[in-house]
Amino acid sequence: MTRVVVMGGGVAGHTAATFLKKWLGDAHEVIVVTPNSHWNWIPSNIWVGVGRMNKEQVLFPLAPIYAKAGIDYRQSKALSIHPEGDEQHEKPFITIEYTGQNKEGQSEELEYDYLINATGPKLNFGATPGLGKGSQIGEHTVSVCTADHALHASRELQEIFNKARRGEKQKILVGTGHGTCTCQGAAFEYILNIEHEARKAGIRDKVDIKWISNEPYLGDFGMDGMHLGSMGYVMSAKLLGESLFAERGIHWLLDAHVNEVQEGKLSYEQIDGSEGEEAFDFAMLIPPFSGVGLKAYDKAGEEITDKLFLPNGFMKVDADYSAKPYAEWKASDWPVTYHNPDYGNIFAAGIAFAPPHPISKPRKSPNGTMITPMPPRTGMPSGTIGKAVAHSIKNLILNGEHGPLRSASMAEMGAICVASAGTGFKAGQAISFTVYPIVKDFEKYPGTGRDTGRTYGEIGVSGHWIKYLLHHIFIYKAKLHPGWTLIPE
Amino acid sequence: MSIIKEELNFADPQFETTMIPGKFQRAMRHCILWQFIRMVFFGFRSIGIILLNRRNERDIPV
Numbered sequence: 240m241t242r243v244v245v246m247g248g249g250v251a252g253h254t255a256a257t258f259l260k261k262w263l264g265d266a267h268e269v270i271v272v273t274p275n276s277h278w279n280w281i282p283s284n285i286w287v288g289v290g291r292m293n294k295e296q297v298l299f300p301l302a303p304i305y306a307k308a309g310i311d312y313r314q315s316k317a318l319s320i321h322p323e324g325d326e327q328h329e330k331p332f333i334t335i336e337y338t339g340q341n342k343e344g345q346s347e348e349l350e351y352d353y354l355i356n357a358t359g360p361k362l363n364f365g366a367t368p369g370l371g372k373g374s375q376i377g378e379h380t381v382s383v384c385t386a387d388h389a390l391h392a393s394r395e396l397q398e399i400f401n402k403a404r405r406g407e408k409q410k411i412l413v414g415t416g417h418g419t420c421t422c423q424g425a426a427f428e429y430i431l432n433i434e435h436e437a438r439k440a441g442i443r444d445k446v447d448i449k450w451i452s453n454e455p456y457l458g459d460f461g462m463d464g465m466h467l468g469s470m471g472y473v474m475s476a477k478l479l480g481e482s483l484f485a486e487r488g489i490h491w492l493l494d495a496h497v498n499e500v501q502e503g504k505l506s507y508e509q510i511d512g513s514e515g516e517e518a519f520d521f522a523m524l525i526p527p528f529s530g531v532g533l534k535a536y537d538k539a540g541e542e543i544t545d546k547l548f549l550p551n552g553f554m555k556v557d558a559d560y561s562a563k564p565y566a567e568w569k570a571s572d573w574p575v576t577y578h579n580p581d582y583g584n585i586f587a588a589g590i591a592f593a594p595p596h597p598i599s600k601p602r603k604s605p606n607g608t609m610i611t612p613m614p615p616r617t618g619m620p621s622g623t624i625g626k627a628v629a630h631s632i633k634n635l636i637l638n639g640e641h642g643p644l645r646s647a648s649m650a651e652m653g654a655i656c657v658a659s660a661g662t663g664f665k666a667g668q669a670i671s672f673t674v675y676p677i678v679k680d681f682e683k684y685p686g687t688g689r690d691t692g693r694t695y696g697e698i699g700v701s702g703h704w705i706k707y708l709l710h711h712i713f714i715y716k717a718k719l720h721p722g723w724t725l726i727p728e
Numbered sequence: 729m730s731i732i733k734e735e736l737n738f739a740d741p742q743f744e745t746t747m748i749p750g751k752f753q754r755a756m757r758h759c760i761l762w763q764f765i766r767m768v769f770f771g772f773r774s775i776g777i778i779l780l781n782r783r784n785e786r787d788i789p790v
């Protein structure tokens with residue numbers, strides 16, 4: 240019996256574990272190690288953050304789902320990887336520390352034959368003074384990265400709206416809290432939803448809403464922007480983003496690295512080295528992401544973390560990590576099968592794998608501060624990579640060491656995204672777009688780096704309906720209801 | 729003559745070079761029938777991307 244251990248029960252890990260169990264059946268063991276007791280449909284946190292959904296609508300407990308699937312679920316966090324075993328263990332193993340199941344604080348060593356690292360991001364609030372400590376959010380700003388954060392954000396937002404109703408002018412700031420953030424899309428959705436709610440509440444004239452981000456231009460999204468076909472035109476996401484903000488009277492401040500947050504104000508540095516301050520009554524700032532801080536040790540117990548991970552904590556896979564200038568970046572730098580080059584039985588999926596470099600142009604201020612959006616790894620690629628990794632491991636188990644491995648390069652993968660701009664069956668809006676490929680390939684598409692026939696976007700209430708449907712479809716799939724395997728990632 | 733309130737935003741230098749939907753476009757964004765058609769259209773586009781992703785998947789011998 241072969242044992243596969245999946246670290247992380249989010250989008251990538253849950254997809255990988257559930258497919259593996261379905262394909263391998265009871266002949267082999269699948270264990271999920273994840274600290275969370277509930278699965279979170281993270282994209283809908285935006286709606287929790289404006290009070291349009293409650294927390295329970297975006298969460299469901301994992302234990303019954305894994306019990307039904309026959310997956311061994313350990314509510315715990317992985318701490319270290321020992322890919323060569325040690326004196327006591329012939330086999331490779333990981334150490335875990337329980338966070339639930341009445342074993343809180345207890346540690347365990349878990350041997351594996353194959354290991355998937357799908358631990359997602361550490362929300363690195365601590366990288367910006369005043370934004371938080373370590374992965375804990377501070378008290379000056381809010382976040383929508385987890386369901387709890389979003390609920391807190393929603394309560395704070397209601398306070399701001401109540402003050403606005405009383406005629407007090409309020410200032411709302413939304414964006415990124417560091418020069419190397421990714422996930423601008425989530426902040427973009429949140430600012431549009433806040434604006435939508437403020438208009439619905441009749442207090443739009445009382446709230447000044449402003450965007451602050453590390454992007455060089457609106458619509459960069461850490462993807463070096465995009466050019467979208469739309470209703471017979473091809474237009475830049477910059478024009479689309481700016482137009483959406485102009486229509487809604489939202490101002491923007493770009494190229495900004497937030498270097499400190501205090502009560503009611505933040506200071507920032509821009510790409511030209513200039514510094515400034517922004518005051519706010521309410522701020523939602525996405526933190527930078529890093530790896531979750533797993534350590535690795537060899538057979539003798541010597542630390543080999545740098546063999547498995549890049550300094551940012553993300554896991555090394557089959558990418559080309561050699562340092563080279565933007566002009567030499569190629570689609571082929573991106574990983575294809577997501578296995579660790581030194582340990583072929585370890586894979587990384589979703590946000591946990593280390594990208595070879597950003598997609599957006601790297602930029603530094605004259606003071607040497609990096610102000611460059613990092614590449615997003617959204618739900619669709621995370622799920623697709625999770626499934627491809629599961630496929631590879633299934634092949635290795637059933638066919639022997641020659642596999643084959645399944646490819647899922649982000650440079651050969653398209654993504655479907657729906658960015659909410661407000662809720663409501665008739666009044667809601669969202670921008671529905673498709674991007675192909677996610678990572679630009681200037682050799683194949685010398686104009687914009689992408690196929691503009693397949694990179695497409697439009698805004699309307701239909702986008703909201705799609706986003707709402709996706710909420711239900713993906714929760715249905717994650718709960719493994721009948722036909723779940725037919726629903727694409 | 730009725731004006732579109734948002735067009736006043738063009739006076740702001742940050743918004744000057746953008747585009748703002750006119751009345752017709754604004755109505756179409758919320759027209760149930762048209763938006764249903766757009767949803768179906770986007771559904772087909774999405775299926776195209778999913779099929780393309782599947783086609784691009786390769787098996788690579790170790």
Ligand SMILES: Cc1cc2nc3c(=O)[nH]c(=O)nc-3n(C[C@H](O)[C@H](O)[C@H](O)COP(=O)(O)OP(=O)(O)OC[C@H]3O[C@@H](n4cnc5c(N)ncnc54)[C@H](O)[C@@H]3O)c2cc1C
Binds near residue numbers: 272
């Ligand atoms: C507010 C918001 C809105 C978003 N909206 C969209 C959207 O509309 N569309 C879209 O495609 N994407 C969206 N995304 C991005 C999407 O959520 C991510 O791409 C996706 O969750 C990444 O999947 P993942 O499995 O890599 O990480 P996650 O889903 O974060 O899962 C990581 C898992 O690992 C667990 N873990 C952490 N540490 C450990 C450890 N030490 N040991 C074991 N397990 C550990 C975590 O508890 C978690 O369960 C959004 C993100 C945010 C924050």
